Amino acid sequence: MLFNKYTTPAYATRFLILFIDLFLATVSYILATFLRFNFEWRSSISSLSASLVAVLIARLICFRWFKTYAVIVRFAGSTDLKRVFYAIFSGTVFFLLFIVIFRPNRANFPSLWEYHGFIFSFSIIIIDFFLALCFISAFRIMMPYLFRLLFYEKKVRTNVLIFGAGQLGALMSKVIKEDSNSKFDIAAIIDDNPDVHLKSLNGIPVYSPVSIKNIIKKYNVEKAIIAIQKISLKRKNEFVDICLENGIQVMQVPLNTALIDHHGFDENQIKPIKIEDLLNRPSITLGEEIIRKELHDKRVLITGGAGSIGSELVRLISGYSPEQLIIVDQSESPLVNLSLEIEEEYNFDKIEGIIADVSDMTRMEAIFSTYHPHIVFHAAAYKHVPIMEKIPREAISVNVKGTKQIADLSNKYSVDKFIMVSTDKAVNPTNVMGASKRIAEMYIQSLDQISKTQYITTRFGNVLGSNGSVVPRFRKQIEQGGPVTVTHKDITRYFMTIPEASQLVLEAGAMGNGGEIYLFDMGEPVKIYDLAEKIVKLSGYKPNEDIEIKITGLRPGEKLIEELLTHNENSIPTHHPKITKAKNQEFDFSTVSRQVSTLIKAINKEDDMHLVTLMKAIIPEYISNNSKFSVLDK
Numbered sequence: 216m217l218f219n220k221y222t223t224p225a226y227a228t229r230f231l232i233l234f235i236d237l238f239l240a241t242v243s244y245i246l247a248t249f250l251r252f253n254f255e256w257r258s259s260i261s262s263l264s265a266s267l268v269a270v271l272i273a274r275l276i277c278f279r280w281f282k283t284y285a286v287i288v289r290f291a292g293s294t295d296l297k298r299v300f301y302a303i304f305s306g307t308v309f310f311l312l313f314i315v316i317f318r319p320n321r322a323n324f325p326s327l328w329e330y331h332g333f334i335f336s337f338s339i340i341i342i343d344f345f346l347a348l349c350f351i352s353a354f355r356i357m358m359p360y361l362f363r364l365l366f367y368e369k370k371v372r373t374n375v376l377i378f379g380a381g382q383l384g385a386l387m388s389k390v391i392k393e394d395s396n397s398k399f400d401i402a403a404i405i406d407d408n409p410d411v412h413l414k415s416l417n418g419i420p421v422y423s424p425v426s427i428k429n430i431i432k433k434y435n436v437e438k439a440i441i442a443i444q445k446i447s448l449k450r451k452n453e454f455v456d457i458c459l460e461n462g463i464q465v466m467q468v469p470l471n472t473a474l475i476d477h478h479g480f481d482e483n484q485i486k487p488i489k490i491e492d493l494l495n496r497p498s499i500t501l502g503e504e505i506i507r508k509e510l511h512d513k514r515v516l517i518t519g520g521a522g523s524i525g526s527e528l529v530r531l532i533s534g535y536s537p538e539q540l541i542i543v544d545q546s547e548s549p550l551v552n553l554s555l556e557i558e559e560e561y562n563f564d565k566i567e568g569i570i571a572d573v574s575d576m577t578r579m580e581a582i583f584s585t586y587h588p589h590i591v592f593h594a595a596a597y598k599h600v601p602i603m604e605k606i607p608r609e610a611i612s613v614n615v616k617g618t619k620q621i622a623d624l625s626n627k628y629s630v631d632k633f634i635m636v637s638t639d640k641a642v643n644p645t646n647v648m649g650a651s652k653r654i655a656e657m658y659i660q661s662l663d664q665i666s667k668t669q670y671i672t673t674r675f676g677n678v679l680g681s682n683g684s685v686v687p688r689f690r691k692q693i694e695q696g697g698p699v700t701v702t703h704k705d706i707t708r709y710f711m712t713i714p715e716a717s718q719l720v721l722e723a724g725a726m727g728n729g730g731e732i733y734l735f736d737m738g739e740p741v742k743i744y745d746l747a748e749k750i751v752k753l754s755g756y757k758p759n760e761d762i763e764i765k766i767t768g769l770r771p772g773e774k775l776i777e778e779l780l781t782h783n784e785n786s787i788p789t790h791h792p793k794i795t796k797a798k799n800q801e802f803d804f805s806t807v808s809r810q811v812s813t814l815i816k817a818i819n820k821e822d823d824m825h826l827v828t829l830m831k832a833i834i835p836e837y838i839s840n841n842s843k844f845s846v847l848d849k
Contacts, residue, residue: 232284233283236354237274237275239347239354240271240351244267244271244347247343248266250342251338273306274303277303277305277306281298295355296355299348303344304344307343307344311337372397372399373398374399374400375399375400375401375440376402376404376405376436377401377439377440378404378454379404379443379446380408380416381444383443383468384404384443388404399438401419403436404419405424405426406422437464439454439465439466441466441467441468451493455753459752465487466486466487488753494711494741502726506535510535510536511535513538514541514589515540516541516543516592517532517543517594518543518594518595520542520550520594521549521550521552521568522544522546524594524678524716524717525542526553529566530556530561532721533557533561534563538565539566539567539586543571545571573618573621579620583624588628589630590631591621591625591633592634593622594636596613596614596636600648600649600770600772601770603647603651604647604648604843604844607647607823608821608823614648614655615811615815616818618659622635623662626666626668629667630668631669632668632729633659633671634720635655635671637675639676640652641674643836644836646772646773646842647830650834656672657807657834658808658811659672660730660801661802663730664801669728669730671723671724671730672731673723675716675735675737676709676777677711678710678712679713685746686750689750690750693751697762697763697765698763699747699751699762699764700764700765700767701766702743702770702773703768703769705742706769707776707777709737709738719735719793719794723794726790732796733796734786734797735793736792740776769841771843772839772842814830814833817829827839
């Protein structure tokens with residue numbers, strides 16, 4: 216075992232470094248001696264040899280004491296240079312003390328003196344100190360470069376461009392340059408700061424973004440990496456667009472300050488940029504204290520809790536220490552997986568997953584009578600427009616009947632607040648799904664007028680990454696080689712991310728007093744065709760060359776542009792910059808309740824035309840688009 220230790224590559228490397236250090240110490244002492252005598256040597260070689268042996272023994276002891284040879288060659292840096300300095304300085308101090316203490320005629324200090332074949336001189340030791348420090352330090356600085364020269368794998372690397380010459384860019388460029396197994400070769404760095412232009416960072420030239428096209432051509436750049444901790448969404452999109460125009464794939468590093476502060480960065484953390492990164496907005500500032508007061512030690516029931524928005528609400532709410540979380544959903548596996556995630560990753564075990572259908576009154580009554588929730592988040596809904604257009608009874612059963620039953624039970628069991636997740640498709644609806652959600656909105660608004668429970672509606676557009684989002688579908692189509700299908704070249708939608716939508720639902724729920732419809736700032740509308748093109752480019756392909764983008768025509772019930780307000784509504788601001796409130800019309804509960812009950816009873820007749828006729832009677836602004844139900848509007 217002991218023999219094996221001394222035959223390892225690591226030990227061999229240490230021995231080699233120690234040998235080179237002693238060799239450089241030898242050269243420095245001999246050179247110092249000749250410099251002292253102006254290269255006119257008068258003493259015997261044996262005297263120099265004896266002195267050199269004494270010096271090397273002292274150097275060896277100091278090198279061993281400070282372990283200057285225990286260095287990872289490719290990562291040699293300032294810490295290793297410090298150890299070299301301490302070792303050489305200690306050896307020099309030892310010789311100076313030796314000269315002062317043992318020199319026979321101290322009156323002639325610091326003249327040369329010889330003792331039993333040894334030559335010692337104060338000036339030689341001082342010269343030797345500076346030479347040894349320079350030689351061995353230079354060797355340490357050169358070690359990473361020598362290592363890369365000798366041991367780098369001779370493999371093809373991708374030329375990359377780094378955007379950002381700040382702390383993150385400096386760290387990333389250093390790690391990539393020192394990694395012998397790196398897939399990348401950094402060609403250049405660009406930065407918006409004019410003070411760093413035409414300078415270098417870790418030996419890499421820094422340019423202005425104005426030169427990016429020329430840089431891409433000059434260095435044959437294939438990928439670009441965003442390495443800026445704080446970058447505006449607009450600037451990020453500008454950079455991505457110019458890269459995509461030049462056929463360059465864009466990547467980014469995680470914006471995690473812990474990685475930067477502790478230098479815990481490695482190349483594997485560089486990931487291709489996603490469309491969500493280009494549509495996401497700055498983080499939301501929540502009224503943490505208000506929300507905590509609202510949810511702490513409360514029993515919270517979430518319908519549709521295993522869905523996109525519902526599951527994120529569960530994650531967020533678990534952080535506010537509720538008394539209990541009751542998750543209701545029809546999907547067994549997602550419900551089980553979410554429950555385990557909350558227990559294991561969020562360290563919250565007061566969670567109850569229940570498989571149930573919100574349109575099943577018996578099951579819902581049992582849940583409310585058992586748990587007596589204080590707050591209800593109603594996110595359960597059918598939301599796919601084309602499917603609901605084919606089967607109106609299912610949209611009415613879940614979106615209208617299900618909502619009515621959860622709302623009625625909230626009133627019966629004295630729930631404090633009922634927050635419903637609605638959609639922009641409920642505004643001036645052109646399809647069954649949107650109409651069913653609008654009827655649900657009207658019912659809970661009218662119920663709020665006669666109930667002690669506070670009924671609140673949150674209304675927003677498409678959610679990136681949700682089960683109904685176009686983004687996962689586009690990605691799957693691209694993986695299959697295309698085509699990517701878009702219904703119309705001018706179709707436009709609003710987008711927000713799941714975390715952003717869920718956070719705003721919590722904020723709106725906390726600020727609401729009942730009867731409100733809260734609207735979320737959805738940012739700028741996005742053309743779906745442009746979105747498809749960008750996703751194709753981000754995937755490394757050329758639209759309509761590598762991957763076809765095919766126009767399929769509007770689906771039944773689909774409209775070109777979604778809205779957030781009906782013709783009878785206006786919006787008014789709230790204290791939160793991303794939330795406004797619809798100044799909406801009031802509805803008489805008895806009238807709405809009667810209409811909704813009639814609609815629900817008609818479900819069993821299996822007459823789609825009759826069902827939609829009843830829906831249109833409740834919502835006069837409901838005009839079908841590209842649908843078989845358009846005949847009812849004539």
